[in-house]
Amino acid sequence: MSAYLSIYKGYFKTAIAVQFQYRIAMIIWLIGGIVEPLMYLVVWRTVAFQQGGTVGSFGVGDFAAYYIAMMLANHATFSWIMWEYDYRIRSGDFSTVLLKPIHPIHSDIADNLGYKLLTLIVYLPAVGLLAWFFQPTWTFVGWAVAVTVPVLILAFLMRFFLEWGLAMSAFWTTRTGAVNQVYFVLLLFFSGRLAPLELFPQPVQSLAAVLPFRWMLSFPVELVLGRLTVQEVLAGVGMQLAWIVVGFVLMRIVYRAGIQRYSAFGS
Numbered sequence: 001m002s003a004y005l006s007i008y009k010g011y012f013k014t015a016i017a018v019q020f021q022y023r024i025a026m027i028i029w030l031i032g033g034i035v036e037p038l039m040y041l042v043v044w045r046t047v048a049f050q051q052g053g054t055v056g057s058f059g060v061g062d063f064a065a066y067y068i069a070m071m072l073a074n075h076a077t078f079s080w081i082m083w084e085y086d087y088r089i090r091s092g093d094f095s096t097v098l099l100k101p102i103h104p105i106h107s108d109i110a111d112n113l114g115y116k117l118l119t120l121i122v123y124l125p126a127v128g129l130l131a132w133f134f135q136p137t138w139t140f141v142g143w144a145v146a147v148t149v150p151v152l153i154l155a156f157l158m159r160f161f162l163e164w165g166l167a168m169s170a171f172w173t174t175r176t177g178a179v180n181q182v183y184f185v186l187l188l189f190f191s192g193r194l195a196p197l198e199l200f201p202q203p204v205q206s207l208a209a210v211l212p213f214r215w216m217l218s219f220p221v222e223l224v225l226g227r228l229t230v231q232e233v234l235a236g237v238g239m240q241l242a243w244i245v246v247g248f249v250l251m252r253i254v255y256r257a258g259i260q261r262y263s264a265f266g267s
Contacts, residue, residue, distance in 0.1 A: 008110050015114030030119055033075055034126050040194065041067035041134065056199050061137030062225075066196055068130050069221045074193065075116060075123055077156045077216055081108050082163050082180045086170040089262065098259075105164055105251075112160070141226035147233065148224045154240040159216045161247030168251070171258030186211070192218030212243045 044063045048055050058066065088094045097104045166183060170176050188194050189204070190213035197208050197218050208214045219236045222228050228236070 008106070011107055011110030012114045015111040016118055029080075029115075030122050033078075034071065034123075037067040037071040037074070037193070038130070041130075044195065045134070056196070058196060058199070059137060061135055064130075064134035065136035065138050065225055066221060068127055068134075068136055069224055070193060070217060071130075072123070072127065073152065073155070073217050073220050075119070076152050077159045079108075079112050079160050079163050081112075081160075082167045082176065082183070085167040086174060086176045089170045090174055094262070108164065109160065139226040140224075143230075144223050144226050144228065144233070148220060151220045151223055151233075151237065151240070154237065154244065155216050155220055158212060158240055158244045158247055161244060161251050162212060165247060165251035165254050168254040168258045171254075171261050187213050187216070190214060191216055192221065212247075215240045215243060 041063060044055065044058070044067075045060050048058065048060045048063060053059055055063075085094075088097070094104075097107070100107075163183075166179065167176070169179050173179075189200075190197075190208045190211050192214065197205055197214060200208070208218075215236060219228075219240070223233060223236070
């Protein structure tokens, strides 16, 4: 374990140094991460005003709280790894990665966490500014807030394993853009990013309950806003653990098969 801590410490230092080298790209990512939920917030606030102040169980202030929480949850769990592996494999950079005596996922996790820790410096003031301007209605429940961080950690692991495994499709195709787009469209609709899931028709809600996307984002957001019972939280954590196992197994199987194909192609 101590060896892994030393490795991650080195990876973190490298990740932060790289982020400082690509400051403009980091700013663009930050703007995109803030603007997207802000757009949805403005749209749904407008709809709520036109509907007399509420849509479903969401009032104007509830929409503000929901999308501010969604912005933070997405920042805590998102990854960009699916967009990188096709280039790494096509360019041959992945061969260098394979020479290292450690699984490449560790470097990817450290890069991801390093970026997020660094950009919190901007995200937290942005949250404060949005809260001041939109006046969200917060309904905090002590026990729910206490378990939000562990639930977010599970959401991050679940999302990272699934997306890392999906990124391995680059071993079989030189362009993964189409696969990525399909995935993110599904994520947009079934994770609650586009709108709270309770505003969708019942068939969509039922499908979202079995797919992984809700448990990545909507679940921790609903939790921190005090919209879930203890039984619902326990069931949600169970779904997260199940999908973590699925994602981990899928990732290992696809990676091993992809490495064999990559080695054969390289020879």
